[in-house]
Amino acid sequence: MTEKQIADSPAPTRPSDAAVGSRPAKSAGLLFGIGAYGLWGLLPLYFITLAPAGPVEIVADRVLFSLVVCFALIAVMRSWRALGTAFGNGRVFGPLALAAALIAVNWLTYTFGVLNGQAIEAALGYFINPLVSVLLGVLILKERLRPLQWAAVGIGTLAVVVLTVAYGQVPWIALILAFSFGFYGLVKNRVGSKVDAVTSLTVETVVLAPLAAGVVVWLAAAGTLTLTGNGAGHFWLLAASGIITATPLLFFGAAARRLPMTTVGLLQYIAPLTQFVLAVTVLGEHMPAERWVGFGIVWLALAALTADMLLVSRRRRTALRSRAA
DSSP, X not given: OOOHHHHTOOGGGSOOSSSOXXXXXXXXXXXXXXXXXXXXXXXXXXXXXXTTOXXXXXXXXXXXXXXXXXHHHHHHHTOHHHHHHHHHOHHHHHHHHXXXXXXXXXXXXXXXXXXXXXXXXXXXXXXXXXXXXXXXXXXXXXXXXXXXXXXXXXXXXXXXHHHHHHHTSOOHHHHHHHHHHHHHHHHXXXXXXXXXXXXXXXXXXXXXXXXXXXXXXXXXXHTOOOTTTSHHHHHHHHHTHHHHHHHHHHHHHHHHTTSOHHHHHHHTTHHHHHHHHHHHHTSOOOOOHHHHHHXXXXXXXXXXXXXXXXXXXXXXXXXXXXXXX
């Protein structure tokens, strides 16, 4: 998931709460959604198997192998024309290049956090992300917040203060993850109607590929590249990053076409919750009482945000039924 907003870009493909498909379609969508967010939630287990590769090499390899998968998907979907159009349109390519820089920062920060015993703080970043997205909507898009949304942002701010005291420093990893994803989602939202998810990811990966290739060459020259020097098993584990990046994206796309936005919004908490549980139980990270308090406040803020989302969805359904009647 760690990269769920990659798939969030094509907003028009999501159904409204009223335009929900049949019960079998919704059941399939629910399975796809759980699969997508579940796989993103399991990413910490994948990253720790990549030792002794460091976060910089992992991200560089991930970009290069993702590019192979993206081109394969473009070929299967016969979307070369759409890809060429995206590169030729400055209003599409410019925002996607910025999105590429933001997702690179996000991937690198997340991988660094997991490999350095800070997976709990990384999970915190994705818990905070919905609150950051709401805040950016106010500050940049000049959106008006409803009372429960204001309450959620206020409670979330309090949580960051409490966690800063608990950690003894500002939780930079969490904040960088939350804001990089928040701005990434904002950029993708502005361009989402002009490009599909696979084309978008391909453009972003192409933008990052030269830098990733340069990093691989630099690590090889320095004698610290692990990709080709630690056996076939290690090589194929790193090569699998392309599939591991693309599969949840495709699952999410299938879910988004079958489920109302409210359901997709609720499913998004599966990923950080899974990451949090893994960090505490499997990775053995310490969780003192004061951090539990901070996380509890974050979850309270998310509860307020979720309640607002459910209330708005219910009002819309009621209004649509009234119009139909």
